[in-house]
Amino acid sequence: MNNMSGAKSLMLALEEQGVKQVFGLPGGANLPMYDELFKSDIRHILVRHEQSASHMADGFGRVSRKAGVCFATSGPGATNILTGIATAQADSVPMIAITGQVPVNMIGKDAFQESDIIGMSNPVVKYSFQPRHASEIPLTVKKSFYIAETGRPGPVLIDIPKDVQQNESKMDFTSKFKIKGYNPWTIPDVTQIEKAIDMIISSTKPMILAGGGVIISSSFAELQSIAELLNIPVVTTFKGKGSFPEDHPLSLGPIGMHGHAEANKLMTEVDCVLAIGTRFSDRSVGTFDEFEKKLKIIHMDIDPAEIGKNQTTNIAVVGNVQTSLRMMIKLILQKKLKKVINSEWMKHVKEVKEYWRDNLKIHPGEMSAARILRKLRNTLPKKSIITTEVGQHQMWASLFFDVIEPGTFFSSTGLGTMGWGFPAAIGAKIAAPNVPVVDIAGDGSFNMTENSLATSVLEDIPVIVFLINNFSLGMVAQWQRTFYNRRMIGVDLKNCPDYIKLAESYGAQGIRVQSLDQLEKAIKTAIKSNVATVIDIPIDPEEDVLPFVAPGTSLKDMILPS
Amino acid sequence: MYAILSILVENKPGILFKITHLFRSRNFNIENISVGVTMDHDYSRITIATNCNEKQIQQLVKQINKMIDTIEVKRLNQNKSVYKETILFKILKSKKSDLVELNKLCDTYNGKIYEGNNSIIIELTEEPNKISSFEKEIKIHKILETARTGIVALENNEY
Numbered sequence: 001m002n003n004m005s006g007a008k009s010l011m012l013a014l015e016e017q018g019v020k021q022v023f024g025l026p027g028g029a030n031l032p033m034y035d036e037l038f039k040s041d042i043r044h045i046l047v048r049h050e051q052s053a054s055h056m057a058d059g060f061g062r063v064s065r066k067a068g069v070c071f072a073t074s075g076p077g078a079t080n081i082l083t084g085i086a087t088a089q090a091d092s093v094p095m096i097a098i099t100g101q102v103p104v105n106m107i108g109k110d111a112f113q114e115s116d117i118i119g120m121s122n123p124v125v126k127y128s129f130q131p132r133h134a135s136e137i138p139l140t141v142k143k144s145f146y147i148a149e150t151g152r153p154g155p156v157l158i159d160i161p162k163d164v165q166q167n168e169s170k171m172d173f174t175s176k177f178k179i180k181g182y183n184p185w186t187i188p189d190v191t192q193i194e195k196a197i198d199m200i201i202s203s204t205k206p207m208i209l210a211g212g213g214v215i216i217s218s219s220f221a222e223l224q225s226i227a228e229l230l231n232i233p234v235v236t237t238f239k240g241k242g243s244f245p246e247d248h249p250l251s252l253g254p255i256g257m258h259g260h261a262e263a264n265k266l267m268t269e270v271d272c273v274l275a276i277g278t279r280f281s282d283r284s285v286g287t288f289d290e291f292e293k294k295l296k297i298i299h300m301d302i303d304p305a306e307i308g309k310n311q312t313t314n315i316a317v318v319g320n321v322q323t324s325l326r327m328m329i330k331l332i333l334q335k336k337l338k339k340v341i342n343s344e345w346m347k348h349v350k351e352v353k354e355y356w357r358d359n360l361k362i363h364p365g366e367m368s369a370a371r372i373l374r375k376l377r378n379t380l381p382k383k384s385i386i387t388t389e390v391g392q393h394q395m396w397a398s399l400f401f402d403v404i405e406p407g408t409f410f411s412s413t414g415l416g417t418m419g420w421g422f423p424a425a426i427g428a429k430i431a432a433p434n435v436p437v438v439d440i441a442g443d444g445s446f447n448m449t450e451n452s453l454a455t456s457v458l459e460d461i462p463v464i465v466f467l468i469n470n471f472s473l474g475m476v477a478q479w480q481r482t483f484y485n486r487r488m489i490g491v492d493l494k495n496c497p498d499y500i501k502l503a504e505s506y507g508a509q510g511i512r513v514q515s516l517d518q519l520e521k522a523i524k525t526a527i528k529s530n531v532a533t534v535i536d537i538p539i540d541p542e543e544d545v546l547p548f549v550a551p552g553t554s555l556k557d558m559i560l561p562s
Numbered sequence: 563m564y565a566i567l568s569i570l571v572e573n574k575p576g577i578l579f580k581i582t583h584l585f586r587s588r589n590f591n592i593e594n595i596s597v598g599v600t601m602d603h604d605y606s607r608i609t610i611a612t613n614c615n616e617k618q619i620q621q622l623v624k625q626i627n628k629m630i631d632t633i634e635v636k637r638l639n640q641n642k643s644v645y646k647e648t649i650l651f652k653i654l655k656s657k658k659s660d661l662v663e664l665n666k667l668c669d670t671y672n673g674k675i676y677e678g679n680n681s682i683i684i685e686l687t688e689e690p691n692k693i694s695s696f697e698k699e700i701k702i703h704k705i706l707e708t709a710r711t712g713i714v715a716l717e718n719n720e721y
Contacts, residue, residue, distance in 0.1 A: 118576065119579070122579070122580060122583050123583060123584075123587045126630075127630050147630065179630060180572070180633055181571075181572065181629070181630050181631055181632045181633050182630045303628070304624055304627070304628070305621070305624035305625050305627070305628045307624075308617065308620060308621065308624075309621055309624075
């Protein structure tokens with residue numbers, strides 16, 4: 001046991017967890033940590049706003065499936081990362097957020113830059129710690145990673161008072177721990193899985209609904225095996241987009257508010273759903289109750305609290321979905337079940353899918369969202385990683401950008417955090433430096449964290465911003481056009497800023513394109529570029545995202561392009 | 563539907579805040595609550611009475627169980643449980659006959675009397691419905707103040 005400061009023990013504990021970089025911004029209350037970071041091998045990636053640090057850690061976590069780490073100081077530094085913590089919690093992303101806090105004897109005195117971040121963050125963290133003695137730090141870090149990365153992943157906050165960082169103590173890095181109230185290793189119940197197989201086999205119109213849990217647990221091969229073994233079509237939630245190759249004959253794409261027409265249509269016809277790692281969010285299922293009466297639902301999830309929260313289920317399988325799916329595959333193989341080929345249902349599914357492939361009207365003009373996103377897909381290597389911002393472009397990406405390589409598409413789907421995509425892309429690029437990383441962005445969202453261009457350029461983390469620019473807060477504008485009789489307010493962003501000049505002012509590359517040919521060239525240039533590239537793609541501000549299931553309505557009430 | 567939840571948690575600062583915050587953020591209501599450290603000082607027991615529908619109660623139990631500081635959460639079977647609240651009434655001593663009447667009432671309900679110079683404090687530890695009927699009867703006296711605990715409960719014959 002060595003004597004050392006709390007801050008030093010923090011760096012050693014992070015190194016022990018394999019942490020190679022932290023995203024952050026220093027301030028008064030975390031200076032002792034930064035002083036030790038200076039001496040450590042851990043790389044510091046400086047952001048220009050703490051929110052971006054948390055999104056970078058988030059993007060890193062989603063791609064690497066290891067908790068990303070972000071640092072912020074006390075007070076406003078801590079409140080600035082709250083949005084990022086809430087985003088990670090909503091999408092079950094492992095993350096460790098480490099904040100400085102005022103010294104212990106100043107807590108509760110409304111000290112300068114004091115905020116009760118433990119209290120504020122309570123509903124949006126998986127867990128939080130505030131070590132009051134330096135010696136607690138090594139074990140706190142171990143517990144934090146364990147909690148963040150196991151079970152249903154989530155963000156853990158460690159709030160360290162400044163004197164706890166400074167104080168010297170004997171440190172024990174070897175102690176073991178047990179958290180009595182936390183057991184993430186539920187073994188799925190085999191009888192439930194047997195019942196589930198029987199229910200699927202005896203149904204006539206089965207469907208798999210794959211959610212984010214498939215991506216979090218990397219159960220791509222298992223999902224594909226089950227779908228192929230039983231010949232069942234697959235829809236996904238938006239968060240589950242890319243859990244199943246979207247060029248697969250059994251793939252129907254995402255359901256939901258802006259789901260694929262064929263997915264939404266067929267979802268209202270099924271009699272049995274195998275739902276894997278999904279929480280039946282309102283954006284995915286709309287109001288489900290109309291047809292759930294005739295529908296049998298099998299729900300696999302790692303989180304028992306998700307069973308029955310939003311959706312009544314017939315059979316629940318609690319446990320890691322990868323384990324559950326593997327058990328299911330084994331049983332299917334043992335039972336020597338024959339897959340149903342050319343059933344009435346599969347014939348119908350094929351017809352509906354082909355109909356919508358050929359007949360879905362897309363917005364006119366060369367630079368419609370569908371055409372530019374298909375161009376992006378056809379030009380980008382399949383292994384490229386996509387992040388998105390939040391808004392129309394995000395939903396167009398859901399509709400028109402096919403994810404072929406599973407687990408390469410990430411978005412803020414739960415909290416819907418504008419400004420997430422660009423810093424998350426930077427974090428993703430750290431986790432996967434050898435593939436192109438593209439943030440499919442809208443102008444409104446990109447505005448919110450565009451100063452991460454500085455981080456991208458100065459830290460040499462080149463990513464591509466695919467900026468679908470409609471000079472407006474497009475999704476809100478669409479709702480105002482659709483539900484508020486075109487009373488447009490607060491949505492016109494005009495041509496401000498000039499994104500080419502903006503990119504150049506940061507030392508990044510800006511390319512504006514007016515045609516699909518120019519776009520293809522720009523994408524190719526961006527892939528080869530060793531600095532961040534903003535591809536500014538002006539589009540028609542009146543283009544709507546269609547199909548559209550209006551909030552509070554059922555999937556069958558889908559509004560189609562006229 | 564009235565339900566009593568008995569929650570065993572780690573005895574650490576801030577846990578009560580987390581439990582009550584969960585009720586607030588998940589849109590559930592607390593009728594009453596009591597907290598106390600158990601014989602084993604590592605744990606505290608929180609007893610919460612709540613009023614929601616069956617589906618909500620099931621969800622509530624799962625959400626509380628999901629909390630990392632929760633060791634165990636049980637929904638008590640009220641037929642098998644002993645559950646009590648304590649209420650204190652401070653009553654103005656206006657005439658001599660007051661004490662006689664209060665003595666009679668307390669005999670019936672098993673209440674205790676603490677006599678002061680110009681006021682009387684009555685203590686009653688009972689099930690919530692008995693406390694309600696006692697409240698009705700004692701109302702003829704001049705009640706100055708009351709104080710009431712939340713519910714404490716344990717299930718009998720569980721095993």
